[in-house]
Amino acid sequence: MLRRRVIPCLDVADGRVVKGTRFVDLVDEGDPPELAERYAAEGADELVFLDITAAPERRGTLLDIVERTARRAFIPLTVGGGVRSVVEMRDVLRAGADKVSLNTAAVADPTLIERCAARFGRQAVVVAIDAHGAEDGTWEVVVKGGREATGLDAVAWAERAVGLGAGELLVTSIDRDGTGAGFDTGLLRAITSRVHVPVIASGGAAGPDDFVAAVRDGGADAVLAASIFHRRIHAIAEVKAAMAAAGIPVRLVPEAVA
Amino acid sequence: MDYGAGNLVSIDQALTTVGADVVIARDLDGLRDADAIVVPGVGAAEPAMASLDVAGLTGPVRDWAAGDRPFLGICLGLQLLFEGSDEDGARTLGVVRGRTALLEGAPTLPHIGWNQVVRARPHALFDGIGEGADFYFVHSYAGVPTTAATNAILATTEHGGTFVSAVARGSLLGVQFHPERSGRDGLRLLANFVDLVRAA
Numbered sequence: 001m002l003r004r005r006v007i008p009c010l011d012v013a014d015g016r017v018v019k020g021t022r023f024v025d026l027v028d029e030g031d032p033p034e035l036a037e038r039y040a041a042e043g044a045d046e047l048v049f050l051d052i053t054a055a056p057e058r059r060g061t062l063l064d065i066v067e068r069t070a071r072r073a074f075i076p077l078t079v080g081g082g083v084r085s086v087v088e089m090r091d092v093l094r095a096g097a098d099k100v101s102l103n104t105a106a107v108a109d110p111t112l113i114e115r116c117a118a119r120f121g122r123q124a125v126v127v128a129i130d131a132h133g134a135e136d137g138t139w140e141v142v143v144k145g146g147r148e149a150t151g152l153d154a155v156a157w158a159e160r161a162v163g164l165g166a167g168e169l170l171v172t173s174i175d176r177d178g179t180g181a182g183f184d185t186g187l188l189r190a191i192t193s194r195v196h197v198p199v200i201a202s203g204g205a206a207g208p209d210d211f212v213a214a215v216r217d218g219g220a221d222a223v224l225a226a227s228i229f230h231r232r233i234h235a236i237a238e239v240k241a242a243m244a245a246a247g248i249p250v251r252l253v254p255e256a257v258a
Numbered sequence: 259m260d261y262g263a264g265n266l267v268s269i270d271q272a273l274t275t276v277g278a279d280v281v282i283a284r285d286l287d288g289l290r291d292a293d294a295i296v297v298p299g300v301g302a303a304e305p306a307m308a309s310l311d312v313a314g315l316t317g318p319v320r321d322w323a324a325g326d327r328p329f330l331g332i333c334l335g336l337q338l339l340f341e342g343s344d345e346d347g348a349r350t351l352g353v354v355r356g357r358t359a360l361l362e363g364a365p366t367l368p369h370i371g372w373n374q375v376v377r378a379r380p381h382a383l384f385d386g387i388g389e390g391a392d393f394y395f396v397h398s399y400a401g402v403p404t405t406a407a408t409n410a411i412l413a414t415t416e417h418g419g420t421f422v423s424a425v426a427r428g429s430l431l432g433v434q435f436h437p438e439r440s441g442r443d444g445l446r447l448l449a450n451f452v453d454l455v456r457a458a
Binding site: 005067098197 | 369
């Protein structure tokens with residue numbers, strides 16, 4: 001049976017892992033390949049790197065980190081942040097990433113999803129959707145790290161992205177991100193009930209129960225978190241044990257060190 | 259073998275880690291001193307076959323695989339061994355009878371993540387790996403051997419329906435999952451492959 005995945009996310013800026021609250025107030029939290037290897041040993045099912053500065057002149061730094069990570073951690077790696085073209089996606093895949101996540105650039109030009117899927121296959125194309133809850137109970141897509149509203153309905157955008165070739169969706173609640181208030185299971189359910197590609201839940205994890213809720217109530221295939229793992233508030237094994245106890249199929253790594 | 263179908267860094271590193279001497283081959287010359295060919299890759303069959311054709315590798319790789327020389331196909335590299343693909347209608351190598359078809363009854367597609375690989379029979383490729391161990395998959399299609407070719411089935415996996423996740427026929431081996439991305443068990447499988455090649 002397909003396992004539900006637990007995915008540590010490494011927000012990378014200028015070659016270091018950082019984490020802020022609501023994408024600001026960044027704090028340095030370590031060397032990406034080193035953290036990646038540690039997570040792989042601790043039972044991470046996959047890794048996500050989000051390059052949150054992604055200034056074009058620093059692109060080489062990211063590619064170097066991707067390659068060093070791919071050579072140390074023998075688990076899948078998704079890289080996102082600032083990828084704007086088929087050529088940039090190719091470079092990231094060549095450096096050793098398995099999947100690339102597209103966000104702001106895909107909203108600006110949805111044909112990017114189609115072109116990347118045609119070239120690399122839809123399994124390599126993750127579309128990241130940052131969503132903000134509106135007062136009427138719907139969710140709006142925001143871009144540029146949550147700083148800019150788009151007027152797009154998040155559920156409608158999710159369906160369109162899948163139609164264009166997204167093989168997976170990474171859904172982040174900007175309202176919950178970095179707050180520890182739990183995942184927005186309403187947002188997740190609204191999307192997972194409408195698409196048949198895997199959905200990764202992101203934004204708001206505080207403890208193991210939140211991971212259980214993202215899968216059970218939100219219908220997520222995978223659950224992503226950053227701070228609680230980087231700061232060793234909870235171990236991956238502890239999160240997976242809670243998921244397994246709730247009847248969710250997970251990959252247990254017996255030799256994992258907590 | 260590099261034919262433009264995806265990430266070579268991880269397979270290169272994984273094979274090197276388990277003691278193989280890896281050469282990235284892009285043409286016939288690159289295969290000259292090879293003891294075994296590993297064909298990785300993700301994506302669709304048609305562009306992959308076109309790249310093999312351009313590199314002049316379609317015939318040599320088919321002959322190698324059909325000639326029972328050590329071969330490991332990974333993901334698309336396994337799918338190409340069949341006769342054709344339903345994904346884009348491509349005609350593929352035809353070394354194993356059957357076609358590549360969409361996963362039937364799958365609750366989510368692509369099938370992405372760790373899933374159990376259940377062996378149909380014992381094989382040295384899985385030495386030291388627990389029964390039903392999890393490996394990493396990322397695909398929507400899988401090879402379906404014809405009735406005459408079912409003896410090549412080495413393992414199966416469930417995602418809605420049951421599909422073939424590994425094949426073995428003599429020295430010809432193929433896996434639908436990604437051992438280079440499947441942690442410790444994945445490295446063990448590649449080490450077993452290297453041992454099989456050395457014993458051949």
